[in-house]
Amino acid sequence: MDAMRIDKWLWAARFFKTRSLAQEEVGLGRVLIAGQRAKPSRDVRVGDRLxxxxxxxxxxxxxxxxxxxxxPAEAARKLYRETEESLQAREAAKERRQIAFEPASTIRHGRPTKREGRELRRLREGF
Incomplete structure (x- = not known):
């Protein structure tokens, strides 16, 4: 085998939990092959940069x-080689998250639930 679908490879390499999730992420442009967007059916070959x-x-x-x-994860790691720059950038981002917490990361999107609405009204009215 000299080529296979990108979504199937991403699933086998354990970047995404399901193949359909891998298809969705590729379709949304979150996976680039050689710096270009691709369709989930695009073939990936040994030596390609993702x-x-x-x-x-x-x-x-x-x-x-x-x-x-x-x-298993051990076998999945043998399917790819991460660049040194990528490793360093991810480690630096991890350290930044530990040092300075990002408050916006806890903000939930969408309408408040019924319970949250009651709590908001209670706060506005002053208990």
Whole structure:
């Protein structure tokens, strides 16, 4: 096997929990192949450079091997090689998050629940 679908490879390499989630992320442009957006059906080959955005983390990896099966994490790590710059950037971001907490990360989106609405009214009225 010299090529396989990018969504299947991302699932096998354990970047995403399900293949459908991998398809969605590729479709949204959060996975770049050689710096360009791709469709989930795009083939990936050994030696390709991928940039994978997963939440706040950005992985820059080179494809080292292909696999049709999702195995243990130890086997998944053998499918790719992360660049040194990517490792350093992720470690620096991790240290920044530990030092300075980002208050906006706790903000939930959408309408308040019934319980939260009662609490807001209680606060406005002064108990």
């Amino acid at each position: 940039e994978i955005r997963r939440g706040d983390e950005v992985f820059v990896v080179y494809v080292e091997a292909l696999s049709n099966q999702r195995g």
